Amino acid sequence: MKTNALILTGFGINCDGETAKAFVRAGAGADRMHLNDIAEAPSCLDRYQMLAVPGGFSFGDDIASGRILANRLRHKLGGPLKKFVQDGKLIIGICNGFQVLVKMGILPLFEGEFKQEVTLAWNNSCRFENRWVNLKVDAQTQCVWLKGMDTLEVPVRHGEGKFMTRDTATMDRLRAQGQIALRYADAAGVLANGVFPANPNGAEDDIAGICDPSGRIFGLMPHPEAHVDATNHPQWTRKGLSGEGAGLQVFRNAVEYAETHLV
Amino acid sequence: MPNRIEVIIQPGLKDPAGEALRARLAEDLHIQIEDCRIVEVYTIDAVLSQDELETVCAELFTDPIIEVSAVNHSLARDFDYVIEVGFLPGVTDNVGKSSKEGIQDTLGRTLGEGEAVYKSRQFAIRGASLDMCEKIARRALANELIEQWCVKSAAEMSALDGKPLLGLPVVTQVSEAVVRNIDLEIADSALTALSREMMLALELHEMKAIQAHYRSELVRTRRAKLGLPNNPTDLEVEILAQTWSEHCKHKIFNATIDYTGPDGKTRTIDSVFKTYVKATTDEVAKHADWLVSVFHDNAGIIEFDADHYFALKAETHNSPSALDPYGGAMTGIVGVNRDILGAGLGCQCIFNTDVFCFASPFFDGSIPDRLLHPRRVLRGVHAGVKDGGNQSGIPDINGAIVFHERFLGKPLVFCGTGGLIPKTVGGQPSHLKQARPGDCAVMAGGRIGKDGIHGATFSSEELHEGSPATAVQIGDPITQKKMADFLLEARDLGMYSCITDCGAGGLSSSIGEMAEKPGGVAIHLDRAPLKYAGLAPWEIFLSEAQERMTLAVPPEKMAAFTDLARRREVEVTALGEFTDSGYLECFYEGKLIASLDMEFLHDGVPKMQLEARWNPPALTPETVGERGDLTADLKAVLASLNVCSKESFVRMYDTEVLAQSVLKQFQGIANDGPGDAAVIRPIQGSDRGLAVSNGICPKYSDIDVYHMMACAIDEAVRNLVAVGAKLGTIAGLDNFCWPDPVQSEKTPDGSHKLAQLVRACEALYDVCTAYGIPLISGKDSMKNDYKIGDTKISIPPTVLFTAAAVMDDVTKAVSMDAKSAGDVVYVLGETRDELGGSEYLALKGQLGVHVPQVHVEQAKALYTRLSSAIEAGLVASCHDCSDGGLAVALAESAFAGGLGIDVELGALGLDSPVSALFSESQSRFVVTVSPGKVQAFEAQLAGSAFCKLGLTTAASDVTVRWKGEPLVHAPLADLKSAWKKTLQW
Structure with a gap:
């Protein structure tokens, strides 16, 4: 049976088009829907097994990236989103979407309550950085979206992507629960160890993405929806790449999980 | 009394914004400070209870992981001075506006119409004097046209104890909603003065045309019946001035011009727009069936595929960017986006392009009144285009930064946008x-x-x-x-x-x-x-x-x-x-x-009558030194402002949003070699795509604008051809930026500048009709001068030629980086002794005479053959030869590919190795071909000039020989670092 993804739009979100296309190419149906339309009739969430909070500049990153959208989601859709999570459904937040999930506390979701435990701060360079990165999937991760994957090449495009925790206890807990999903690495798959530009923002422990303890909710700074064709890769003309791009597997994994578990 | 919320990064944590500012002050102002911490300040001019204030402070404004905050309490610590910068009344305050929305969401109630949040920022600086802080505020942090600022000492700050430092930026000065009548029954001199006082920018004959209109009996009778005065109202005069402005009516491009050319003969041109620009498109349209809407909409519209149209437009925003680089450039980019949104029934923007012209950021002379240092202009313009484009979710895919000393008087900020629209929308044809x-x-x-x-x-x-x-x-x-x-x-x-x-x-x-x-x-x-x-x-x-x-x-x-x-x-x-x-x-x-x-x-609006007279420039022929090792010269050319890498600026643009990128600005083994044209695939699932490029070369203008124009077009076209696009699919846009070409007391050389305009238009027609390029839209900006007191600076006549081509199959696109050791290196096209206006001569302090010329028939034949070779998959890499000549193109292909090159230039048939290396002859490419494809490639190119120069190598250096003797020898890393370091900010 066909699964469906809901793609959030509005207020400066700008990767909704390609995120929807990635789900479609992975075999799902995808609808882009404005936050206000969802808030007016939250029961529409029942029709979807997957929710994406795409990248963009919601509210212009004013105050801090993702903050105002997170605030609005919490106040207008907090309850329905909690139900979506409790129903065992899948959520992905990419770039600005990751910032939103973190700031409204859907990630890392230690206790099942929405509470901010970590943050995404200004890059060490204090600049918006647009560059392709090599990512290494954590061997212990529970992340459903990364099943069977080891490395991934996709672009980062952000100014506020430095993953930071409040304290080492938080970091230990993330590690212990398999919640660290993706790390910045070099071309050989060796972790970046904080070194720019392999680690483009100075993220603690090279963390590029995390998931909730179940592995169903996933947030990451890099953009898998921007590597859907091999020709998106910066070196496709050197490496003779063709066909589908590596980022599509992330969406395929979700669709397969949803098809197996959620319909 | 408004309340203030202050937010600061927790003590002990890095403050990247503070550190970045510290580095920038050292770099730009040569001021060393010990430390800077940033305090974000939100002044809430709304009725909120103490509880509500505490709630929004904690929940909305503060990141609980890394920040601390306070209400009505100052958080700056360990500083000598605090600088606070906020907006002036009425200036757009985006953060303030979003903050108000956030407060409403948090509190679940709507704030009043007059209630507002105002954003300002404090810089707590340690290790600087009061004087230094004032200089920092004025020259790095605040623009007094839009911002207010103050500096407070530690003692003053503790006395203030969290109270506001700046005035609340509420608009209080209001105009009365009255309508004035403008008396036009005045002497001619008074009409001229009136135009100046009211900022109408109308000439006397235009003021008189308005006067005559309002004197007519018909008009007077009608106005009397309507209860309107004989004289126009202020609103009417303002509407006429706007509608008749040079900016809107392009009066110079539509003027009748008596033109005396280099041959001394005089003829009358009825509108250079009609005679050259529109005529080009009319001519080309006879053979191009893919033009949909040209010249009369907000953007030019052409066919993309069976179901979509493609729209393209470029604009300039020069004058606003001179006064406020950030705001001026940002409104430039979001403004041209609206042209695309307003093309046909509304296109979706799919890419931006940006080309900037500045004086050297290393300029160390004195800056004339009201102008800003070029370094500040560069930073501000770049940041404005970056924020405008990134926040709009439109990828920036191609651009350039061009330097010339006379852009000190006015920077040029060209912003372009492309868009796509289904052929039918809402049941209607979308182009009507x-x-x-x-x-x-x-x-x-x-x-x-x-x-x-x-x-x-x-x-x-x-x-x-x-x-x-x-x-x-x-x-x-x-x-x-x-x-x-x-x-x-x-x-x-x-x-x-x-x-x-x-x-x-x-x-x-x-x-x-x-x-x-x-x-x-x-x-x-x-x-x-x-x-x-x-x-x-x-x-x-x-x-x-x-x-x-x-x-x-x-x-x-x-x-x-x-x-x-x-x-x-x-x-x-x-x-x-x-x-x-x-x-x-x-x-x-x-x-x-x-x-x-x-x-x-x-x-x-009365038609302008102008005189144009070509006044041949006095030029000194170039002198180039003895032959010998030219490695140092090559490094210097690579490091020159016009050639060097602009990567540190481009990396800050979102170039990938919309997931359509095929060829990026930076290419090669380390993703840092300079690409030629951008290629995108706007519709997933289809291999059809677009290639987009720019050509601009004001450096040739002082020799002959005809060739400046021809070279700009050729540059844009050969960039497209280099990636695999074909002649016959290319559409062009011309954006003219000129110094005032109207002869007057303040412009004594106006008739020559107008003759330059005519010559540039002649080249536009000649080259575009030869290449079969329709001009689908364009714009002109004709008053790019600075004049205060005795100081006058006029920009060099400049045309940006933006070109786009529809490609059948983007998977055949070719990048510029050398791919494998042992590939054969060619230069395609003829290298001539054309050092005039070159980067090489500029380094030697010369302009020269022998400006590059475009030989359109030869070029056309070469482009057609090269396109076939690329389509047949015979080309491993292709890079256009442009600023810096063959030497730069060879070096760039080599270091982008991480491969050595060993070549011999003697066979080019030139007298001088300097010309062989650095001549900027047009219509040339550096191409590498794998040995197995050499025969087929050469057969495909037969009939065009090409020269086999040597091979790529596994060694990591570049060797260029001249009749057997080494001319250039350098490790790849040295050449690359010379190219990268100049603007590595």
Whole structure:
């Protein structure tokens, strides 16, 4: 049976088009829907097994990236989103979407309550950085979206992507629960160890993405929806790449999980 | 009493913004400070309880992981001085506006219309004196046209104890909503003075044409009947001045010109626009069946595929960027986005391009009054385009930064945008649109303030003492993004019949133009939503406040349109209706205050009569030194401002959003080699794509603008051909930026500058018709001069040629980096002794004489053959030879590919190795071909000039020989680092 993804739009979100296309190419149906339309009739969430909070500049990153959208989601859709999570459904937040999930506390979701435990701060360079990165999937991760994957090449495009925790206890807990999903690495798959530009923002422990303890909710700074064709890769003309791009597997994994578990 | 919330990064944690500022002060102002911490300040001018304040402070404004905050309490610690910078009243405050929305969400209630949040920022600086802090504030942090600032010592700060440092930026100074009559029954000298005083930018003969119109019996009788005075109202004069401005009417391009060329013969040209620009397109259109809409819409529109059209436009925003680089450039990029959103029934923007021209950021002379240091202009313009483009979700895919000393007088900021639209939207053909009598005249998007008043007339003059600060605006990309999303939805639902950008000239211009087809419009200015009270009616109609579009909505669709807008949080207002009365009529509180004959408004401007006389420049032939090792020269050329890497700027643009990128700005083994044209695949699942490039070379203008123009076109075209695009699929845009070409007391060389314009237009026609390139849109900016006191700086005549080509199959595209050791290295095209205007001569302090010339027939044949070779998969890499000549192209291909190159240039048949290396002859490429494909490649190229130079190697150095002797020998890493370090900011 066909699964469906809901793609959030509005207020400066700008990767909704390609995120929807990635789900479609992975075999799902995808609808882009404005936050206000969802808030007016939250029961529409029942029709979807997957929710994406795409990248963009919601509210212009004013105050801090993702903050105002997170605030609005919490106040207008907090309850329905909690139900979506409790129903065992899948959520992905990419770039600005990751910032939103973190700031409204859907990630890392230690206790099942929405509470901010970590943050995404200004890059060490204090600049918006647009560059392709090599990512290494954590061997212990529970992340459903990364099943069977080891490395991934996709672009980062952000100014506020430095993953930071409040304290080492938080970091230990993330590690212990398999919640660290993706790390910045070099071309050989060796972790970046904080070194720019392999680690483009100075993220603690090279963390590029995390998931909730179940592995169903996933947030990451890099953009898998921007590597859907091999020709998106910066070196496709050197490496003779063709066909589908590596980022599509992330969406395929979700669709397969949803098809197996959620319909 | 407003409350202040202060937020600061927790002590002990790194403050990247503070550190970045510290580094920038050292670099730009040579001021060393010990430390800087940033305090974000939100001044809340609203009635909130203490509990509510604490709630929004904690939940909305503070990141609990890394920040601390306080209400009405100062957080700056361990500093000598605090600098606070905030906006002046009325200046767009995006963060303040978003903060108000956030507070409303948090508290679950709506704040009042007059309640607001104002954003400011403190810089707590340690290790600087009061003098230094004032210098920092003035020269690095605040622009006094839009911002206020103050410096406080530690003692003053503790005395203030959390109280405001700056005045609340509330607009209090208001104009009365009165309408004045303008007495035109005055002497000629008084008319001229009136034009200057009112910032009308109208010449005497134009003022007299208006005077004559209002003297006519017919007009007087009609006005008397309507209760209007004989003399025009201020609103009428302002509308006429906007509509007749150089910016809107392109009077110079449409003038009658008596032209005396280099041959000494005189002839009369009736409009260079008609004679050259439009004639080019008319000629090419005979053979190109893919033109859909050219010249008469906001952008040129051509076929993309069976189901889509493609629209392209480029604009300049030079004058605003000179005064406020950040705001000026941002409104430049979001403004051209609206041209695409207003093309046809509204295209989706799919890419931006940006080309900037500045004086050297290393300029160390004195900066004339009212101008900013080029380094500050560069940083500000770049940041404005970056924020505008990134926040709009439109990828920046191609651009350039060009340097020339005379751009000190005015920087040039070219912003381009491409868009896509289905051929049918809402059941209608998408390229046709027309307001009908009875349609509502609707404004959508932002509100109206005093920002940008007189922008169109201001940019029709040189920058002078009286240039108004109100011409400066700041963009609000998120308001525009919300509006764009909403309008594309409304478009697909068929909710409107016409749409256009509300840009220069504001409503006056957009409504005035849209009213041409129905034949009239009646507008009620008191219905327009304002940012603050107290705008005079003429200000409402002329304000260029950003983020607005003008639409014609059929009355029966108005309710649905308004409802959708409400759900998308976009403000829309019906201001009146289109009519067939033949008049543009404006009302204020029910009273008629303007009634302008549409025909006089649009066609009444007298044609300019100008004289152009070519005055051959006095040039000194170039002298080049003895042959010998030229490695150091190559490194210097690679490091020169026009050649060096711009990567540190480009990395800050979002180039990948929309997931369509195929060839990026930076290519090769380390993703840092300079690409030629950008290639995108805008529709997933299809291999059809677009290649986009730019050509610009003002450095040749002082020798001969004809060749400057020809070279700019050739550069854009060969960039496209280099990646695999073909002649016959290329569309062009011409953006002219000229110094004032009208002979006058302040411009004694005006007739020569006009002759330069004619020659550039001749080249435009000659080259574009030869290459088969239609000009689908274009723009001109004709007053790029600075004059205050005795100082006059005029830019070199400059044309940006933007080109785009539809490619059948993007998977055949070729990148510029050498791919494998042992590949054969060729130069295609003929290398001539053409060092005039070259980067090499510029380094030697010379201009020279022998400017590169384009040989169109040879070039055309080569381009066609190379395209076939690329399509057949015979080319491993292809890079265009441009600034810096063959030497630079060879070095770039090599270091981008991480491969050595060993080549011999003797076979080029030149007398001088300097010319072989550095001549900037046009229509050339450096190509590498794998050995197995050499035979087929050479067969494909037969008939065109090409030369086998040598091989790529596994060694990591570049070796160039001249008749056996080494000319250049350097490790790849050295060449790359020379190229990268100059602007590695």
